[in-house]
Amino acid sequence: MTNKPWQDKLIDIEPYVAGEQPQSADIIKLNANENPYPPSPSAAAAIREFDGNTLKKYPPIKPTELRNAVAEHYALDSSCVFSGNGSDDVLAAAFRAFFNSDMPILFPDITYSFYPVWCSLMKIPYKVLPVDENFEINIEDYAQPNGGVVIPNPNAPTAIGFGEEKIRRLLDLNRDCIVIIDEAYADFSGYSCVGLIKEYDNLVVTQTFSKSRSLAGMRVAAAMADPYLISYLDAVKDSYNSYPLDSIAVKAGTAAVRDEEYFRIVTDKIIATRQRVSEEMKELGFILTDSRTNFIFARHVSLSAKEIFEYLKSKGVYVRHFDLPRIDNYLRITIGTDEDMDTMLALLRSMPGILQG
Amino acid sequence: MTNKPWQDKLIDIEPYVAGEQPQSADIIKLNANENPYPPSPSAAAAIREFDGNTLKKYPPIKPTELRNAVAEHYALDSSCVFSGNGSDDVLAAAFRAFFNSDMPILFPDITYSFYPVWCSLMKIPYKVLPVDENFEINIEDYAQPNGGVVIPNPNAPTAIGFGEEKIRRLLDLNRDCIVIIDEAYADFSGYSCVGLIKEYDNLVVTQTFSKSRSLAGMRVAAAMADPYLISYLDAVKDSYNSYPLDSIAVKAGTAAVRDEEYFRIVTDKIIATRQRVSEEMKELGFILTDSRTNFIFARHVSLSAKEIFEYLKSKGVYVRHFDLPRIDNYLRITIGTDEDMDTMLALLRSMPGILQG
Known part of the structure; x- marks a missing residue:
């Protein structure tokens, strides 16, 4: 398309590649830091x-x-x-x-x-x-x-x-x-x-x-x-x-x-789930930063982030992996409901090479 | 505020002055080119x-x-x-x-x-x-x-x-x-x-x-x-x-x-009202451009736009007047319902100095 007479007037911009946003209801979506609970x-x-x-x-x-x-x-x-x-x-x-x-x-x-x-x-x-x-x-x-x-x-x-x-x-x-x-x-x-x-x-x-x-x-x-x-x-x-x-x-x-009350209940619930899941992940050999957010940032002592990402995805659980310098061996995992997190933890436990907590 | 140490890093911008958006239900609002009919x-x-x-x-x-x-x-x-x-x-x-x-x-x-x-x-x-x-x-x-x-x-x-x-x-x-x-x-x-x-x-x-x-x-x-x-x-x-x-x-x-059908009905209705009101305004001494829009752009042969604007406003009908070069003697009047436009026309007829159609 570079032969267009107006090409030089277009903005010089990299086309953005959006992250995966699977719409299927079967999928557990822990990759966009969305809240697992509905609004007030x-x-x-x-x-x-x-x-x-x-x-x-x-x-x-x-x-x-x-x-x-x-x-x-x-x-x-x-x-x-x-x-x-x-x-x-x-x-x-x-x-x-x-x-x-x-x-x-x-x-x-x-x-x-x-x-x-x-x-x-x-x-x-x-x-x-x-x-x-x-x-x-x-x-x-x-x-x-x-x-x-x-x-x-x-x-x-x-x-x-x-x-x-x-x-x-x-x-x-x-x-x-x-x-x-x-x-x-x-x-x-x-x-x-x-x-x-x-x-x-x-x-x-x-x-x-x-x-x-x-x-x-x-x-x-x-x-x-x-x-x-x-x-x-x-x-x-x-x-x-x-x-x-x-x-x-x-x-x-x-x-x-x-709706301050609902906000407090939901936020506390996510923080509690984060604390529990963090502990369980540590037992499975994950090294975590001290999360103050609604997601976990973690790497594994022996398995690569990429292989964990692919494994979870193949089982219908989407987490986030950034193919970027310094953090390419880390996963960003959104805190979902306790049930969703348990599904993820069970999948991790089933992964060959994971530590058994 | 110009003595702030960070003042030079603020954008050089004119504060925007929003047009009048009266919220009272008593007011007939013909100043924002809104559609008088609800959505589909x-x-x-x-x-x-x-x-x-x-x-x-x-x-x-x-x-x-x-x-x-x-x-x-x-x-x-x-x-x-x-x-x-x-x-x-x-x-x-x-x-x-x-x-x-x-x-x-x-x-x-x-x-x-x-x-x-x-x-x-x-x-x-x-x-x-x-x-x-x-x-x-x-x-x-x-x-x-x-x-x-x-x-x-x-x-x-x-x-x-x-x-x-x-x-x-x-x-x-x-x-x-x-x-x-x-x-x-x-x-x-x-x-x-x-x-x-x-x-x-x-x-x-x-x-x-x-x-x-x-x-x-x-x-x-x-x-x-x-x-x-x-x-x-x-x-x-x-x-x-x-x-x-x-x-x-x-x-x-x-x-x-x-909803093509509703769209067609509403649009046709506004066009019909525009044609009718345009004719009636001409009889009252207004000079109009040939509107292809949902508003009328008009000046009066003897009264100033500003005085018509103020008169209508004092009676609860808001139209738009631009205090700008070349168009400061014109009014932009949104096409409302037939009823709203009849109210406006009646007010115009009551104005001292208007032509009587």
């Missing part, structure tokens, strides 16, 4: 009761009810909350709003794969800082001139998180740039740094409803920051796509965030 | 019957059922269809995918206000070509070196459209760039150039479900082009926000596009 019954009810006739109107340009609900959850003013169409939409808006410098932004080498993609899409210079041999982020590495910082806490796919002391140190080292903490998995860690936005006016915290709120299919996410930074996120949104959240997503998201 | 009953049913529990899973990365339905509507292969979160999302992806040149892209001076906004956001050079004194686009103006062309047909807010002969001329003049025809209002014009994508591999046609499909609140839109160009749109989408359409939007959009 009140979210489902909000959808059922939604008056489809009202869809003829545009949604509000600011989904106030959703932002109010998030603000209440974190005891913030609503002006500290931004919302968008999933974490990717919110993070991309933040990259555009806050990473406008000739100096590189900083992020870890092993982290969310979209950061470098957005940088190349938006022509943002960046520098990756290697995590250590235990996949730990060394905060002192971030004490260098930069155009911004983005770090997931907990990080993915390593599953490792850190607490307030390190976040404060990171922020103190970076008072002259915007620091984005991507808290996609924070609800499974017991720690969120959202409270620090009152102290650090350069801190932006993003969260998604796709994991702990079981709303991956509804595309809802939020960012929390000083109202001045939120006004920039809104200006970017309003200049790009003013209504990224449809009217039903606003209702379902609001209902989900207001 | 089958779209409402698809929402009602949606199993909220499935939202724990991500939507498919390609919403095949929606794209198939659009493809069938236009007798195309599904590989010729892209989909996104409203026209703005689809158009922004197209700007990014196809407008990568040092030469300016071309569009009319009076047109959709987001084109220059996206250009400045994405650093795309552009040149606006004035429409003539009757707001007509002169296709021959587009016979100049450029980095791409984007034209709405029909245009907004002028409401004027043109037929296949001019589109072909435009395409023949521009074989070495991508030409985007933004058909947000085409369903009210009786003409779409979608069929030409088989002949012109550089043509991209965008459409929205917000107008003729009454789904403004659901955020669904599509683009049609040669599969090679669609692969670029998907690559941009997959690199920016892979799942812009939530699972319910996919179902509702699919149901809406499959």
